[in-house]
Structures are given as structure tokens and as C-alpha cells.
Amino acid sequence: MDTTSVWRATAPGPGFAMLQDDVQCDVLAVGGGITGVTLALLLAEQGRRVVLLEAGEIGSGTTGHSTGNLYATTSQGLSEIASRWDDDVAREVVTQRKAAIDFIELQCRANPLAVFTRCPLVLYAREASDDRGVEEERQALARAGCLVRLDDRVPAGLPAARGPVMVLEDQAQLQPQAYVVELARRAAKAGASIHEHSRVLDLDTRNRVATTATGSVKAGEIVLATHSPKGFHLVHAEMTVHREYAVAFEAGAQDPGAGIFWWLGEEGLSIRMLGQGGKRYVIAAGPEHKTGVHNAKASLLAVEHVATQVLQPGPPLYRWSAQNYRSHDGLPYIGRDHTGCLIATGFSTDGLTWGTVAARGIAAELAGQADPFLQRCSPGRFTPAKGARTLAEENVATVRTLVEDWLTHGQQEQLSSLAPGDSAIVDSEGETFAAYRARDGELFAVSAVCTHLGCKVRWNSMETSWDCPCHGSRFRPDGTVIEGPAIAALRRKQAQLG
Template sequence: MEAIWRLGSLGLPVCAPLEEQAEADVVVIGAGITGLTTALPLVEAGQRVVVLEAKGVGGGVTGGSTGNLYSTLASGQAALRRKWGDEVAADVVCARSEAIDDIEALIKRFSIECQFRRQSAYRLLTGDRQHSDHSLNDERDALLRAGLDVASAEGPGLPFDSWGIRIPDQAQFNPLHYVQGLASVLIGMGVAIHEHCPVRRVDAKEGLVQTDTASVTARHIVYATHTPKGISLLQAGMLVSREYAVAARLRRGEYPEGIFWLLDPFHSLRSYRHGDTPYLMVVGEKHKTGEHEGEHYQLLREYLSSRFEIETFSHQWSAQQYSSPDGLPYIGRMHGHDNLYMATGFAADGLVWGALAGRIIADQILDHDNPWQARFASRRVTPGKSALQYAKENATVTKHLARDYLGTERIDSFDGIAPGQARVATKSGEKLAIHRTEAGELKVLSAVCPHLKCIVHWNPEESTWDCPCHGSRFDTDGEVIEGPAYRPLSRSEGLG
């Protein structure tokens, strides 16, 4: 099922795939909030800009996000303060607040219909107040020291006992409608946006970006792809996760207004209205990409049903997150290539980081000063704050390589794969990703991820093949959905 944001999708002028050689000053890979925010100041400065999008505009992580815009971090301001101290924690709030203001200003400037509203964000505890394992004292203090207004929240409009803190003047919108509106504006300004146009190769030395059907040469290349494509040292320390969302209609009761973070241990609630029809959504059930346990959508449905009177469930979707080892995003020029730019490590806070990243990268390309360029520099080295996660993630990669290559079951035929089932197995010495559709069609691919040769795992919630090492994901035909891989999973030669 698709994300709820596609209700009443605005639509765009035709953005056909690139079919001929092109030249540009800047080629942006990715038409989400990062890529389109990057493109806008560039074209306004007279740059020739081409945008290449593997799906449709906003069809990646932007269109699978919560639509929540907030100055703090979903993981909490106190944790950021403990790692970085008061100055950096305050800078994060200031930079993110400016990015939200920039989004609001663009919405007003271009009259983008995306239901932008200022709302409060809540950080709440639930359950037995006498035996709560959580304390919000550190969080309240960290928010105040970062310059945010904070108020107590008792009974903030939820039909169950909850209490905590309220942060006013945050915001919500429809993220897909926002980037579709931006895309329409950019097309009107002369930006060439090409949808359904996956990039297969980038040659930084030649300034060349190749797709299946053509190529673009440009002086600057921007990876607005949530993680840089190809091989990057930063990927070795990145924690890659998936989180799930479910939307529902209520039988009765009020739809809560605001951003609600429930520390139980963690769920996010918000409402959304399409026309006269309101919806309630819950986000949660995070796990490492490629490591799947449990029925995540069902658990979210049970979560809502135990707290609200549900009439029907309407939508379900998921999104990917890349968390940096030191807790801050990497934005700007990549190591070793002054003409390559990236933005990654957004964790669960990507909409605001994406808007900020677009402005920082555009300013770098235009050689303009940006007050946040140094703070979130992609070439920074922070071993004291990063070493632990680097060690953990490299140990995880080693574990998967050893276990998946040595422990994969061996089969002689595909007869044991029933309709609707999938598995990874070794046949005739080849590691295979095997799936039989509900209609009985057998699809056999190489199970070796083309990025760095890890073995993919089946994700039954999404019917995808996911790499547990660096987060590349593939559909049942092998095509890349997201992640650092350029190429699809190769097809197995023989089915016999």
C-alpha cells in the first residue's frame, strides 16, 4: 500500500526519462526535498540544472516520511547535548528552525498547497506514573538551554493517560505535495526533471552521470539520494534502519492535533485530513534494514486499536533512515572529489535536514557563505564521537558476511518454494534470492548485493530483498529501490 500523502496528489507536467546526451552546470540525483531544495537557488542564480529521479518526484524517502517539521530531534535533545555539548545542541535547533522557516516562506512565495500548519510537538510518558522508567527532566533542560520554549503537557488530547512536555511553534505538512509543488516551480524556471531515470554510474573525474538510456556531463554532481551512491567510507559507520507507518479512520473520538512522541519505548502519532476525511497515523517498529523479526504493520495496528476506537485501517508504508555515527548529518563536498556533493545521516529527522542540506550545498556550489556549512561538514572527522558506532556497524557487516556465506541452506530444486514464499539458498554453488509470486511465477536472482557483495535478506512486510550491510534494497525483479547500489540484482541463468 502507498503512503497516505498520495491522496489528492497534485500531479506534474510530464517528466520523461532522459533519452539523449545532456550538459548542465549541475546535475542533481534525486527529486526529494534535498534535491529540489538544492536546485531552486541554483537555477535562480542562472545555473543550468538537470534533476534525475529513479522513481517519481518525492517517490523515495520524502514521500514516506511523517510530514512532521520540528527544531529538535526525534531521538531527543538531551542525548544530542550529552554527546556534543550546549553550543552544538543549540546550533542544531537554530539551524533546523531556520530550515522550517525557509520551507514556510517557499510555500507562501509559490502558493504551494500542502496543508502546512504550525503545531506543537509533545514528548510524552504513558502508563504508571509511580513506576515510570523515564524522566523528562534532562530533556526539558536541554530544550530550554537550546533556546526553545517548553511547557508542561497534562492530558494533551489523547484518549489515554499521558503527560510530559510541549514544544510550541513546530509544524506539519504534506511532504509529497510540497515537493510536487517545488518541482512544478522548477520546471517553470527551466530545470529539466527526468523521472523513472535511475543513475547507473558516476565518473567524478569526467563529470559524467550515466543512466540506462543517456548521460549528463556537469561541473557539479549532487547525490540527493539519502546516502551517496557507490562506495563511500561514511557508509561503514552508518546505522541503516526501517520504520513503519499505519493510518486509520476512527469510529468515534477526537483526532489529536500535533506531533506526539510517546516514550513507550517509542511511537509517533499525528493526524492528517484529506478533504473532509480525517486520518490518524502511528509510526514505529524500527529495526535494522535487512534484519526482520515480527509483523511490524500488524503490531502498529494493534497499538492503535488498543488506544483508539478504530473504524478501518486505510494505509501502510515504511521508510528508510541513515543515522550517522556522531549524531549529526554529513552535508557538502565528498572526500576526494570537490565536484561531488552529498547529504546523509539524517536519522528520523530528514525533512528538515533535507531542506537545510539543499541550501548548504547550493551555497557551496555558488561559492556563497553559509553559517552552517562548517558545523555539518561532510569531511569532518570526529573519532571520539564516532568510533563506537563504526566498530558496531563493521562488526555487523562481518557477522552477516560470515553467516550468510557459510550458513545458507543448499537446495537441489525450487519445488519447496510455495506461492507467496521467498528464501535465500545455495543451488549449484550460487547464492540465490528465490521468490514465487502468489500467481505461481518463479523469480530467481543472484542473492549477492552488487554494492559490496553482502547477501540480501527477504523482507516479508515489503516483499523486497534488503541488504543488511549498507541498506541497498531491491524489488522482486531485482531493480534497485534505494540505497548505495547502482545496479540491480543480476538474474540467475538457469532455473533447472
Template sequence: MDTTSVWRATATGAGFAMLQADVQCDVLVVGGGITGVTTALLLAQQGRKVVLLEADEIGGGTTGHSTGNLYVTTTDGISSVQSTWDETVAREVVQQRKAAIDFIEQQCRDLPNAHFTRCPLVLWSRDLDGNADVESEQQALAQLGCLARLDEAGVRPGLPQPRGPVMVLEDQAQFQPQAYTLALAQRAAKAGASLHEHSRVIELDAKARVATTATGSVKAAEIVLATHSPKGVHLVHAEMPVHREYVVAFEMGATDPGPGIFWWSGEQGLSIRTLAHEGRRYVIAAGPEQKVGVHNAKASLLAVETLATQMLQPGPTRHRWSAQNYRSHHGLPYIGRDHSGCFIATGFSTDGLTWGTVAARLLAAEISGQPDAFGKRCEPGRFTPAKGASTLVEENLTTASTLVKDYLTRPQHEHLSSLAPGDSAIVEAGGETFAAYRAPDGELFAVSPVCTHMGCKVRWNSVETSWDCPCHGSRFRPDGTVAEGPALVPLHRKHVQLG
């Protein structure tokens, strides 16, 4: 299935050369999403010698598979930050996120392709018992000085109609995240940073501060792991549940709700936005999150497409894609130096276009010796005086049960030779277990099903055609190479004897 996002389809690539030398620098940034590119730009503007290594293409990771919305609150609500922490922390979150959006707006002044637009965020609930959450979010935001009100007029035509209160938060924004990140990368290069695409870090010696790719290496005074989930084994992995979300972009139907971030919340809700590109209008819908490796990918995508078709009555489907989010413990991201000695920036949930920009600003300030006080709140090894720890316990039970169950579950008995084109299976043959996939052209791939990060067993993802690890979200292509997540090493490729 083609899973090119509307952002990737409508932005032109950067074309940075692959790293082909052994180089030294002040700061190595690993990862060319919004976090890494913004960090590289800010550090280069400070006069630092910066190298950025991107495994694939700039902006082509989660940033280019997001929904491109920018808001001062968070997906779980500022009211949840306030109840988990307190009003001071909630106020700081709003201030930091507002400053990041203003920074993005400033960067976009001469970037028409980034399509930065100020717009409202509209929140309403699908479930009757969610109505109280809408009201408490409005109250919390208003108390923090945000322009949040309850709107008696309901929601705009073309959207699923409410059965309760509707909150409107004015002066939020949306943009084209891939085009923005590409433009910032060009700007970072102009400021003196060396950026390299198709330069995957395959070995990382955090102590010696050396990162190695297939064609070169970088030795740096400091390393920033801006890889969404930090590469290698980090303590934060134990605290971060990983979820996947499915997104569909349709051509606009007869009724266009206009610019806006429309959160129709609830268990089966949708996050909806619109987009204008070269005379075409799109409506984009993202569905609820699913735990990585323990859901049916095709069914989840179909559910979003069906619900959006029923509720939005759009034109034809143009793009389908999915992406992963890493949720932090207690609502604040992890930004700063961790036990590995590297700087990390992760735990953004689905709010990371803004959190990634906050992270870049905090990291650049810290590396230049002028740390921001909010950085202390986000330290990866922080002591968490927040109230209640049930979420973490529940989520960790999933990981623990996956680890245990995987080794107790007997693999499916299939014959490799009988695997049809497009099929996948965990196969036991000759005393060995294979994660096997036969490509539509008949080529058979067989790899070890044991994740190289920390040893959980991978599961098939039928939408992305990948082996996904339910524990910390590493994903591998059918040939075993790493697609995303904390793993550095590919799944072991197995020699197959048919018969």
C-alpha cells in the first residue's frame, strides 16, 4: 500500500549529500525531523560547527507523517497537565509552547510553501461523558490567560455535530510540516551546518562521542539524539508507551469547514483539519491511537477511513499514512542530557511539532551554557513529584506481558514454501523460528523475529509492510533493516532452505 503522506507528496526534497568522510565537529545532531533540524539551525546560528546525520530524507520521519497542527495546549488537555502537576507547570507549558509557535511563525514569514496559517482549535466530544472534559479544558485554558471560550453556535457545517459543549481556542496555527523542515534545513546549511541525508548511524559510542555510518564517521564534543525515540538503550524507554495512528487525506467534499484544528474527541473520535495546495482543497482525518504491534493495522486504517467518510462526506481518498508517537510519563517530554551522556528529546506524544521546537530551543540554550529553567522540568532523569502513577504501571504491564507471552506462545506452523505473495508469518522450520514475508514479486525474506533492541518478539504490520516491536516501538523492513525506533542493529537475516 502506498503510505506517502500528503506532506511528503506536496514538498520537494532537499538533496543533501551522504556523509562520505570521517569528520569532527562541536555538535552532532542525529535525526533530521523538526527537532534535529531546528536544533542544528539554532546551534549553527550561534557559530557552532554542527553536523546533522539523517538516515533517510530530511523531514521524512514522523514530522512528515503528522497532521501539521500547532497549539499551546496538549492532546490530553492542559487541564490534565494541571491536575497531574499544578497551575505553575501548566502555565509554563503554555508559555513554552506559545513561544515555539511564535518562533515557527517568524521562520515562516518568507516561506510561502510552509503554508503557516493562524486558526482556531475547536474541541467537542463524541461521548456524552466527555462533555465535562471539554468544559474543564476551557476553564483551565481561560484561567491561564488563553483565548478559550465555549461556543453556543456549535461547530462549522461539514463537521460531525456536537451533542454537548464546544470549546474554541483562538490564535492557534497549522502549517506544512515537511516543507517547513526542509526550508529550515536549507537555512541551517546556509548558517554553516553540514547536513547529510541517507546517512544512518549504525553504531554509536556515546562515551567516545563517535557515531558511525556505512560510509563515514563523526566525532563530536556533544551528541544530540533527535531520533524521536533515542537510539540504543535509555531509561526513558521503560517509561514511554508507543502508539501508532492512522491518517487519511481526502479531496474536499461539498462542504468545506475552512481552516482550523478540529478535535472531535472520544474513544472513536477524529482529529480533523483542512489543507489548500495548488488550487486543491483536502480534508485530513486522523483516528485514535493503537498500541504498536498489538493491533490489526489494515482494520485500524479502514476504520478511520470509514468513519471519516460517514461523518465528513468528503471527495475521493488521496493519501493514507500512519505514524508513531511516544507518550511520556506524566505529560511532560524528556529533553536534556541522560545517563548515556548524549542529549535526548523524546516523549512528545502527538504534540511534538511544538514540543520538538521547544526541545531545540532548550537544547541550544543548554549547549551554549545558558540553560532555561523549564529545561529542569523536562530532564530525562527527573524525579517526578506528579500525582498518581497508574498509567505507567498499566502500560508497563503491556510491555512485560509481551516479553513473557512472546516466549511462551508457540509460533504459527506454516511452511515457508507455501507462503503466498504478500503474506507474512512467524514460521518454525528446521528447529529455527523465522519472521517471513513473501513480496508481491515472489521474493522471500526471512529474518529473526527477535528485536535487536531488547529482545521482544516482532509482529507484522500489514499497512507499512514491516515487523513492529510492541515493547519500545522499533520497526524493521522485511529484509530486517531498521525503519524506526530505538534499535540500531537490523534483524538478523536468515538463510532459507525451501522444501
């Protein structure tokens, strides 16, 4: 199944060269999403020598597979921040996120392809059990000083609301792929060295050296802007990892107009419109699912089915998914951790806005300007009371996955019986490996053990990948890393057919 996002399909390609030498710089940013690219631009404008390494293409990770929504609240709700922390922290969150949206708007003024639009966020419920969540969010936003009101209906073309409809004014949307590509070009023009297809294969945090297949970078500072930091970091034990699925349809007869529409509930959707290249799209994203322990294809088809039933759009044109990492206490992790690197992670599904907050904050910190909010978001913070349940659930789930996978034997299946498109975890001659036969008949056999912390990977039929349920590392059928904290590929195995 093709999983190209509408953003990457309708934006110009970036086209930066691979790293081809051993270089030195002041700051190395690893990751070419909104965090790394924004940081590269800001640091280059400060006059610093900056190198940015991207494993794929600029925006090819979570940024180019997001929903393109920007808002002052968070996807989990500002009420969640207020309940775990307090109203003062909730107000800080709103202030930081509003400033990030204003910054993005400023950058978009010379970039019409980014399609930046101010619009309201509309939150409502279709079941009585979700009405309380709408009211709690309205109250939290009002206490934080946001312009919020209640309405009695949603725009035409959306499924009807059961109760009051919360409207948060002056939020925004953009075309994230077009935005980040233009930002990268501006960063390069300002002096940053940007390299695509330059995956970091070894990261020496002590000596501040990153090595790729064709070169290396020695830096004064390393910033890991890869959504989840590469290698071994304490924050991995504090984050839950999920995937979210989205579909872009040709717009139907009903058009609710500009807005971020959140419909709460088990089948709830995030809905928005996009007009680009003379075409009109309706985009629907569904609920989150824990990486590696769900049926990816079924999850995506469920979003497509519900959206088709309630929105009555035209045919589906693009299908995609994105991974997110949720912190244990509701705030992201931004700053220096025990490895000496600067990291930016734990954004949940709010990466466009939090990524911009992180880049601006790290750039200020490297310029010697203290940021009290970044101190609150320190990766080394100790707040067990604010996220004890999340921490316990995540660690129990990880241990259970490890134990179950290592006590469960592989499928007793002969590799020769794998049909094109089939996959299996196979035991053979005392070894367990992950096998997949491509549509053209080629057989791939790799170690089933994730190279990050030893969990066993599981097959993702929609995206043709092996996904780790513990910390979200994902691998192609040949074992190469797609995303996540893992650096090393899954070891290729010489499988005997029989």
C-alpha cells in the first residue's frame, strides 16, 4: 500500500547532497524535520558553523507525515497539563506555543507554498461520556487567558455534536513539507551545511563525533532532533510510543471550511481541509495505537471507513501514518541530558509546534540566554508524581513484551512456503529471525531482535516494516533503520530455504 502523505506529494523536493567528507563544526543537528531545520536556520543566522544530517530527505520523517495543525493547547488537552502541574504551567505552555505559531507565521510570509492559514480549533463530543472533557478543556484554556467560546453546532459537513461545541479562536494550519523545505533552503543560504541521505551509523557522544557511510562530523555541540534521540537515553523509559493514521480524500460536496476539528471518542477523528494546486482535500486522522502491538492496515482502514461514513468525501487519494513519543508528565523533553547531547523529544502529536519551541529555546541557550521554560522541560527532571501511572504502564508493558517475546517460539513455518507479500518470525537451526518475501519473490531474513534494547520486532503490513513495541524503532525488510532510537541495522541472516 502506498503511504505517501498529501504534504510530500504536493510539495517541491529539497535536493541536498550527501555528506562526502570529514568535517568540523560548532553545532551538529541530527534530523531534518522542523526541529533540526529551524535550529539550523537560527544558528546559521547567529553566525555559527552548523551541519545538519538527515537520514532520508528533509521532512521525510514525522514533519512531512503530520496533520499540519498548529494550536496553543496540546493534543492531550491543556486540562491535562493543568491537572498534572498547575494553571501557571498551563499558562506557560500556551505562551510558548503561541509564540512558536507566531514565529512560523512570520517565516511563511515569503513562502506561499506553505499555505499558512489562521483558523479556529473546534472541539466537541458525539457521546455524553465525552462532554465533560470538552468542558474541562474550555475551562483550562479560559484560565490560561485564551479566547475561547461555546457554540451549539459544528459547521455543515461534520458529524453533529451531542452537546456544547468549544471554539478556540486564532489557531493555524500550514503545509508542513513545503514549510520545512523552504526553511532548509534559507538555512543553507545563511551558511548551514545540510546533507540528506546521510544516516548516522555511529554516534560518539563523549568525543562529539557522528559518522555516516561517507563521512563524519566532529562538533562542539550535538543536538539530536530525530523525534526520539538516537542511542541510549534515560527518557526512552519515560515515553510511550504510538502511531497515528491519516487519509486525504478528494473533497466532497460539503466543505466545513478552515478549521481544526476534533471529534472526541473511540472513533474520534481530527479533521481539516486543504486547498493546494487548484485541488481541495479533506484530511482525517484517527486515534493513536501503540507501535508494534496493533494491526497497522486495519487501523488505517478503520480511519478511512469512519471518515467515509460521516464526512461523505470523494475518493481517498493519500494514506499515511506518523509516529509520536509522549512524555510521562505532559511536557516535552528539551535540553541537555546525561549523554552531554541536547535532545528534543516527547512531543506527542504536537511536533510542529513543540519542535519550533525546542529549536528556538536551544538556539537561545547556545547563545547564552537562559530560558526558564526549557529548565522546566529538562530531560533530567524528576516528576514521578505527575506521571507515575504513565511510567508504570510503560515499563510494565516493556517488560511484558520482552518476557513474552523471549518465551514464545517462532512460527514453525518453512521459508519456502512464504508467498510474495508474506512475513513470519521463524525458528530455524536454533535461531529466530524475521522473514519477509517481497512481491517480486526476493526473500529478506534479518535478526528479529531490535538493536536498541533487545525486544523482538513485529511486522507492520501497511508500511512493510519491522516495528519494535518497546521504544518504537522501525526497520525495513532488509534490516536498515527507518526511525526510532536504534542506530544499528537488524543483522542480515543467510536463511536456508526448506
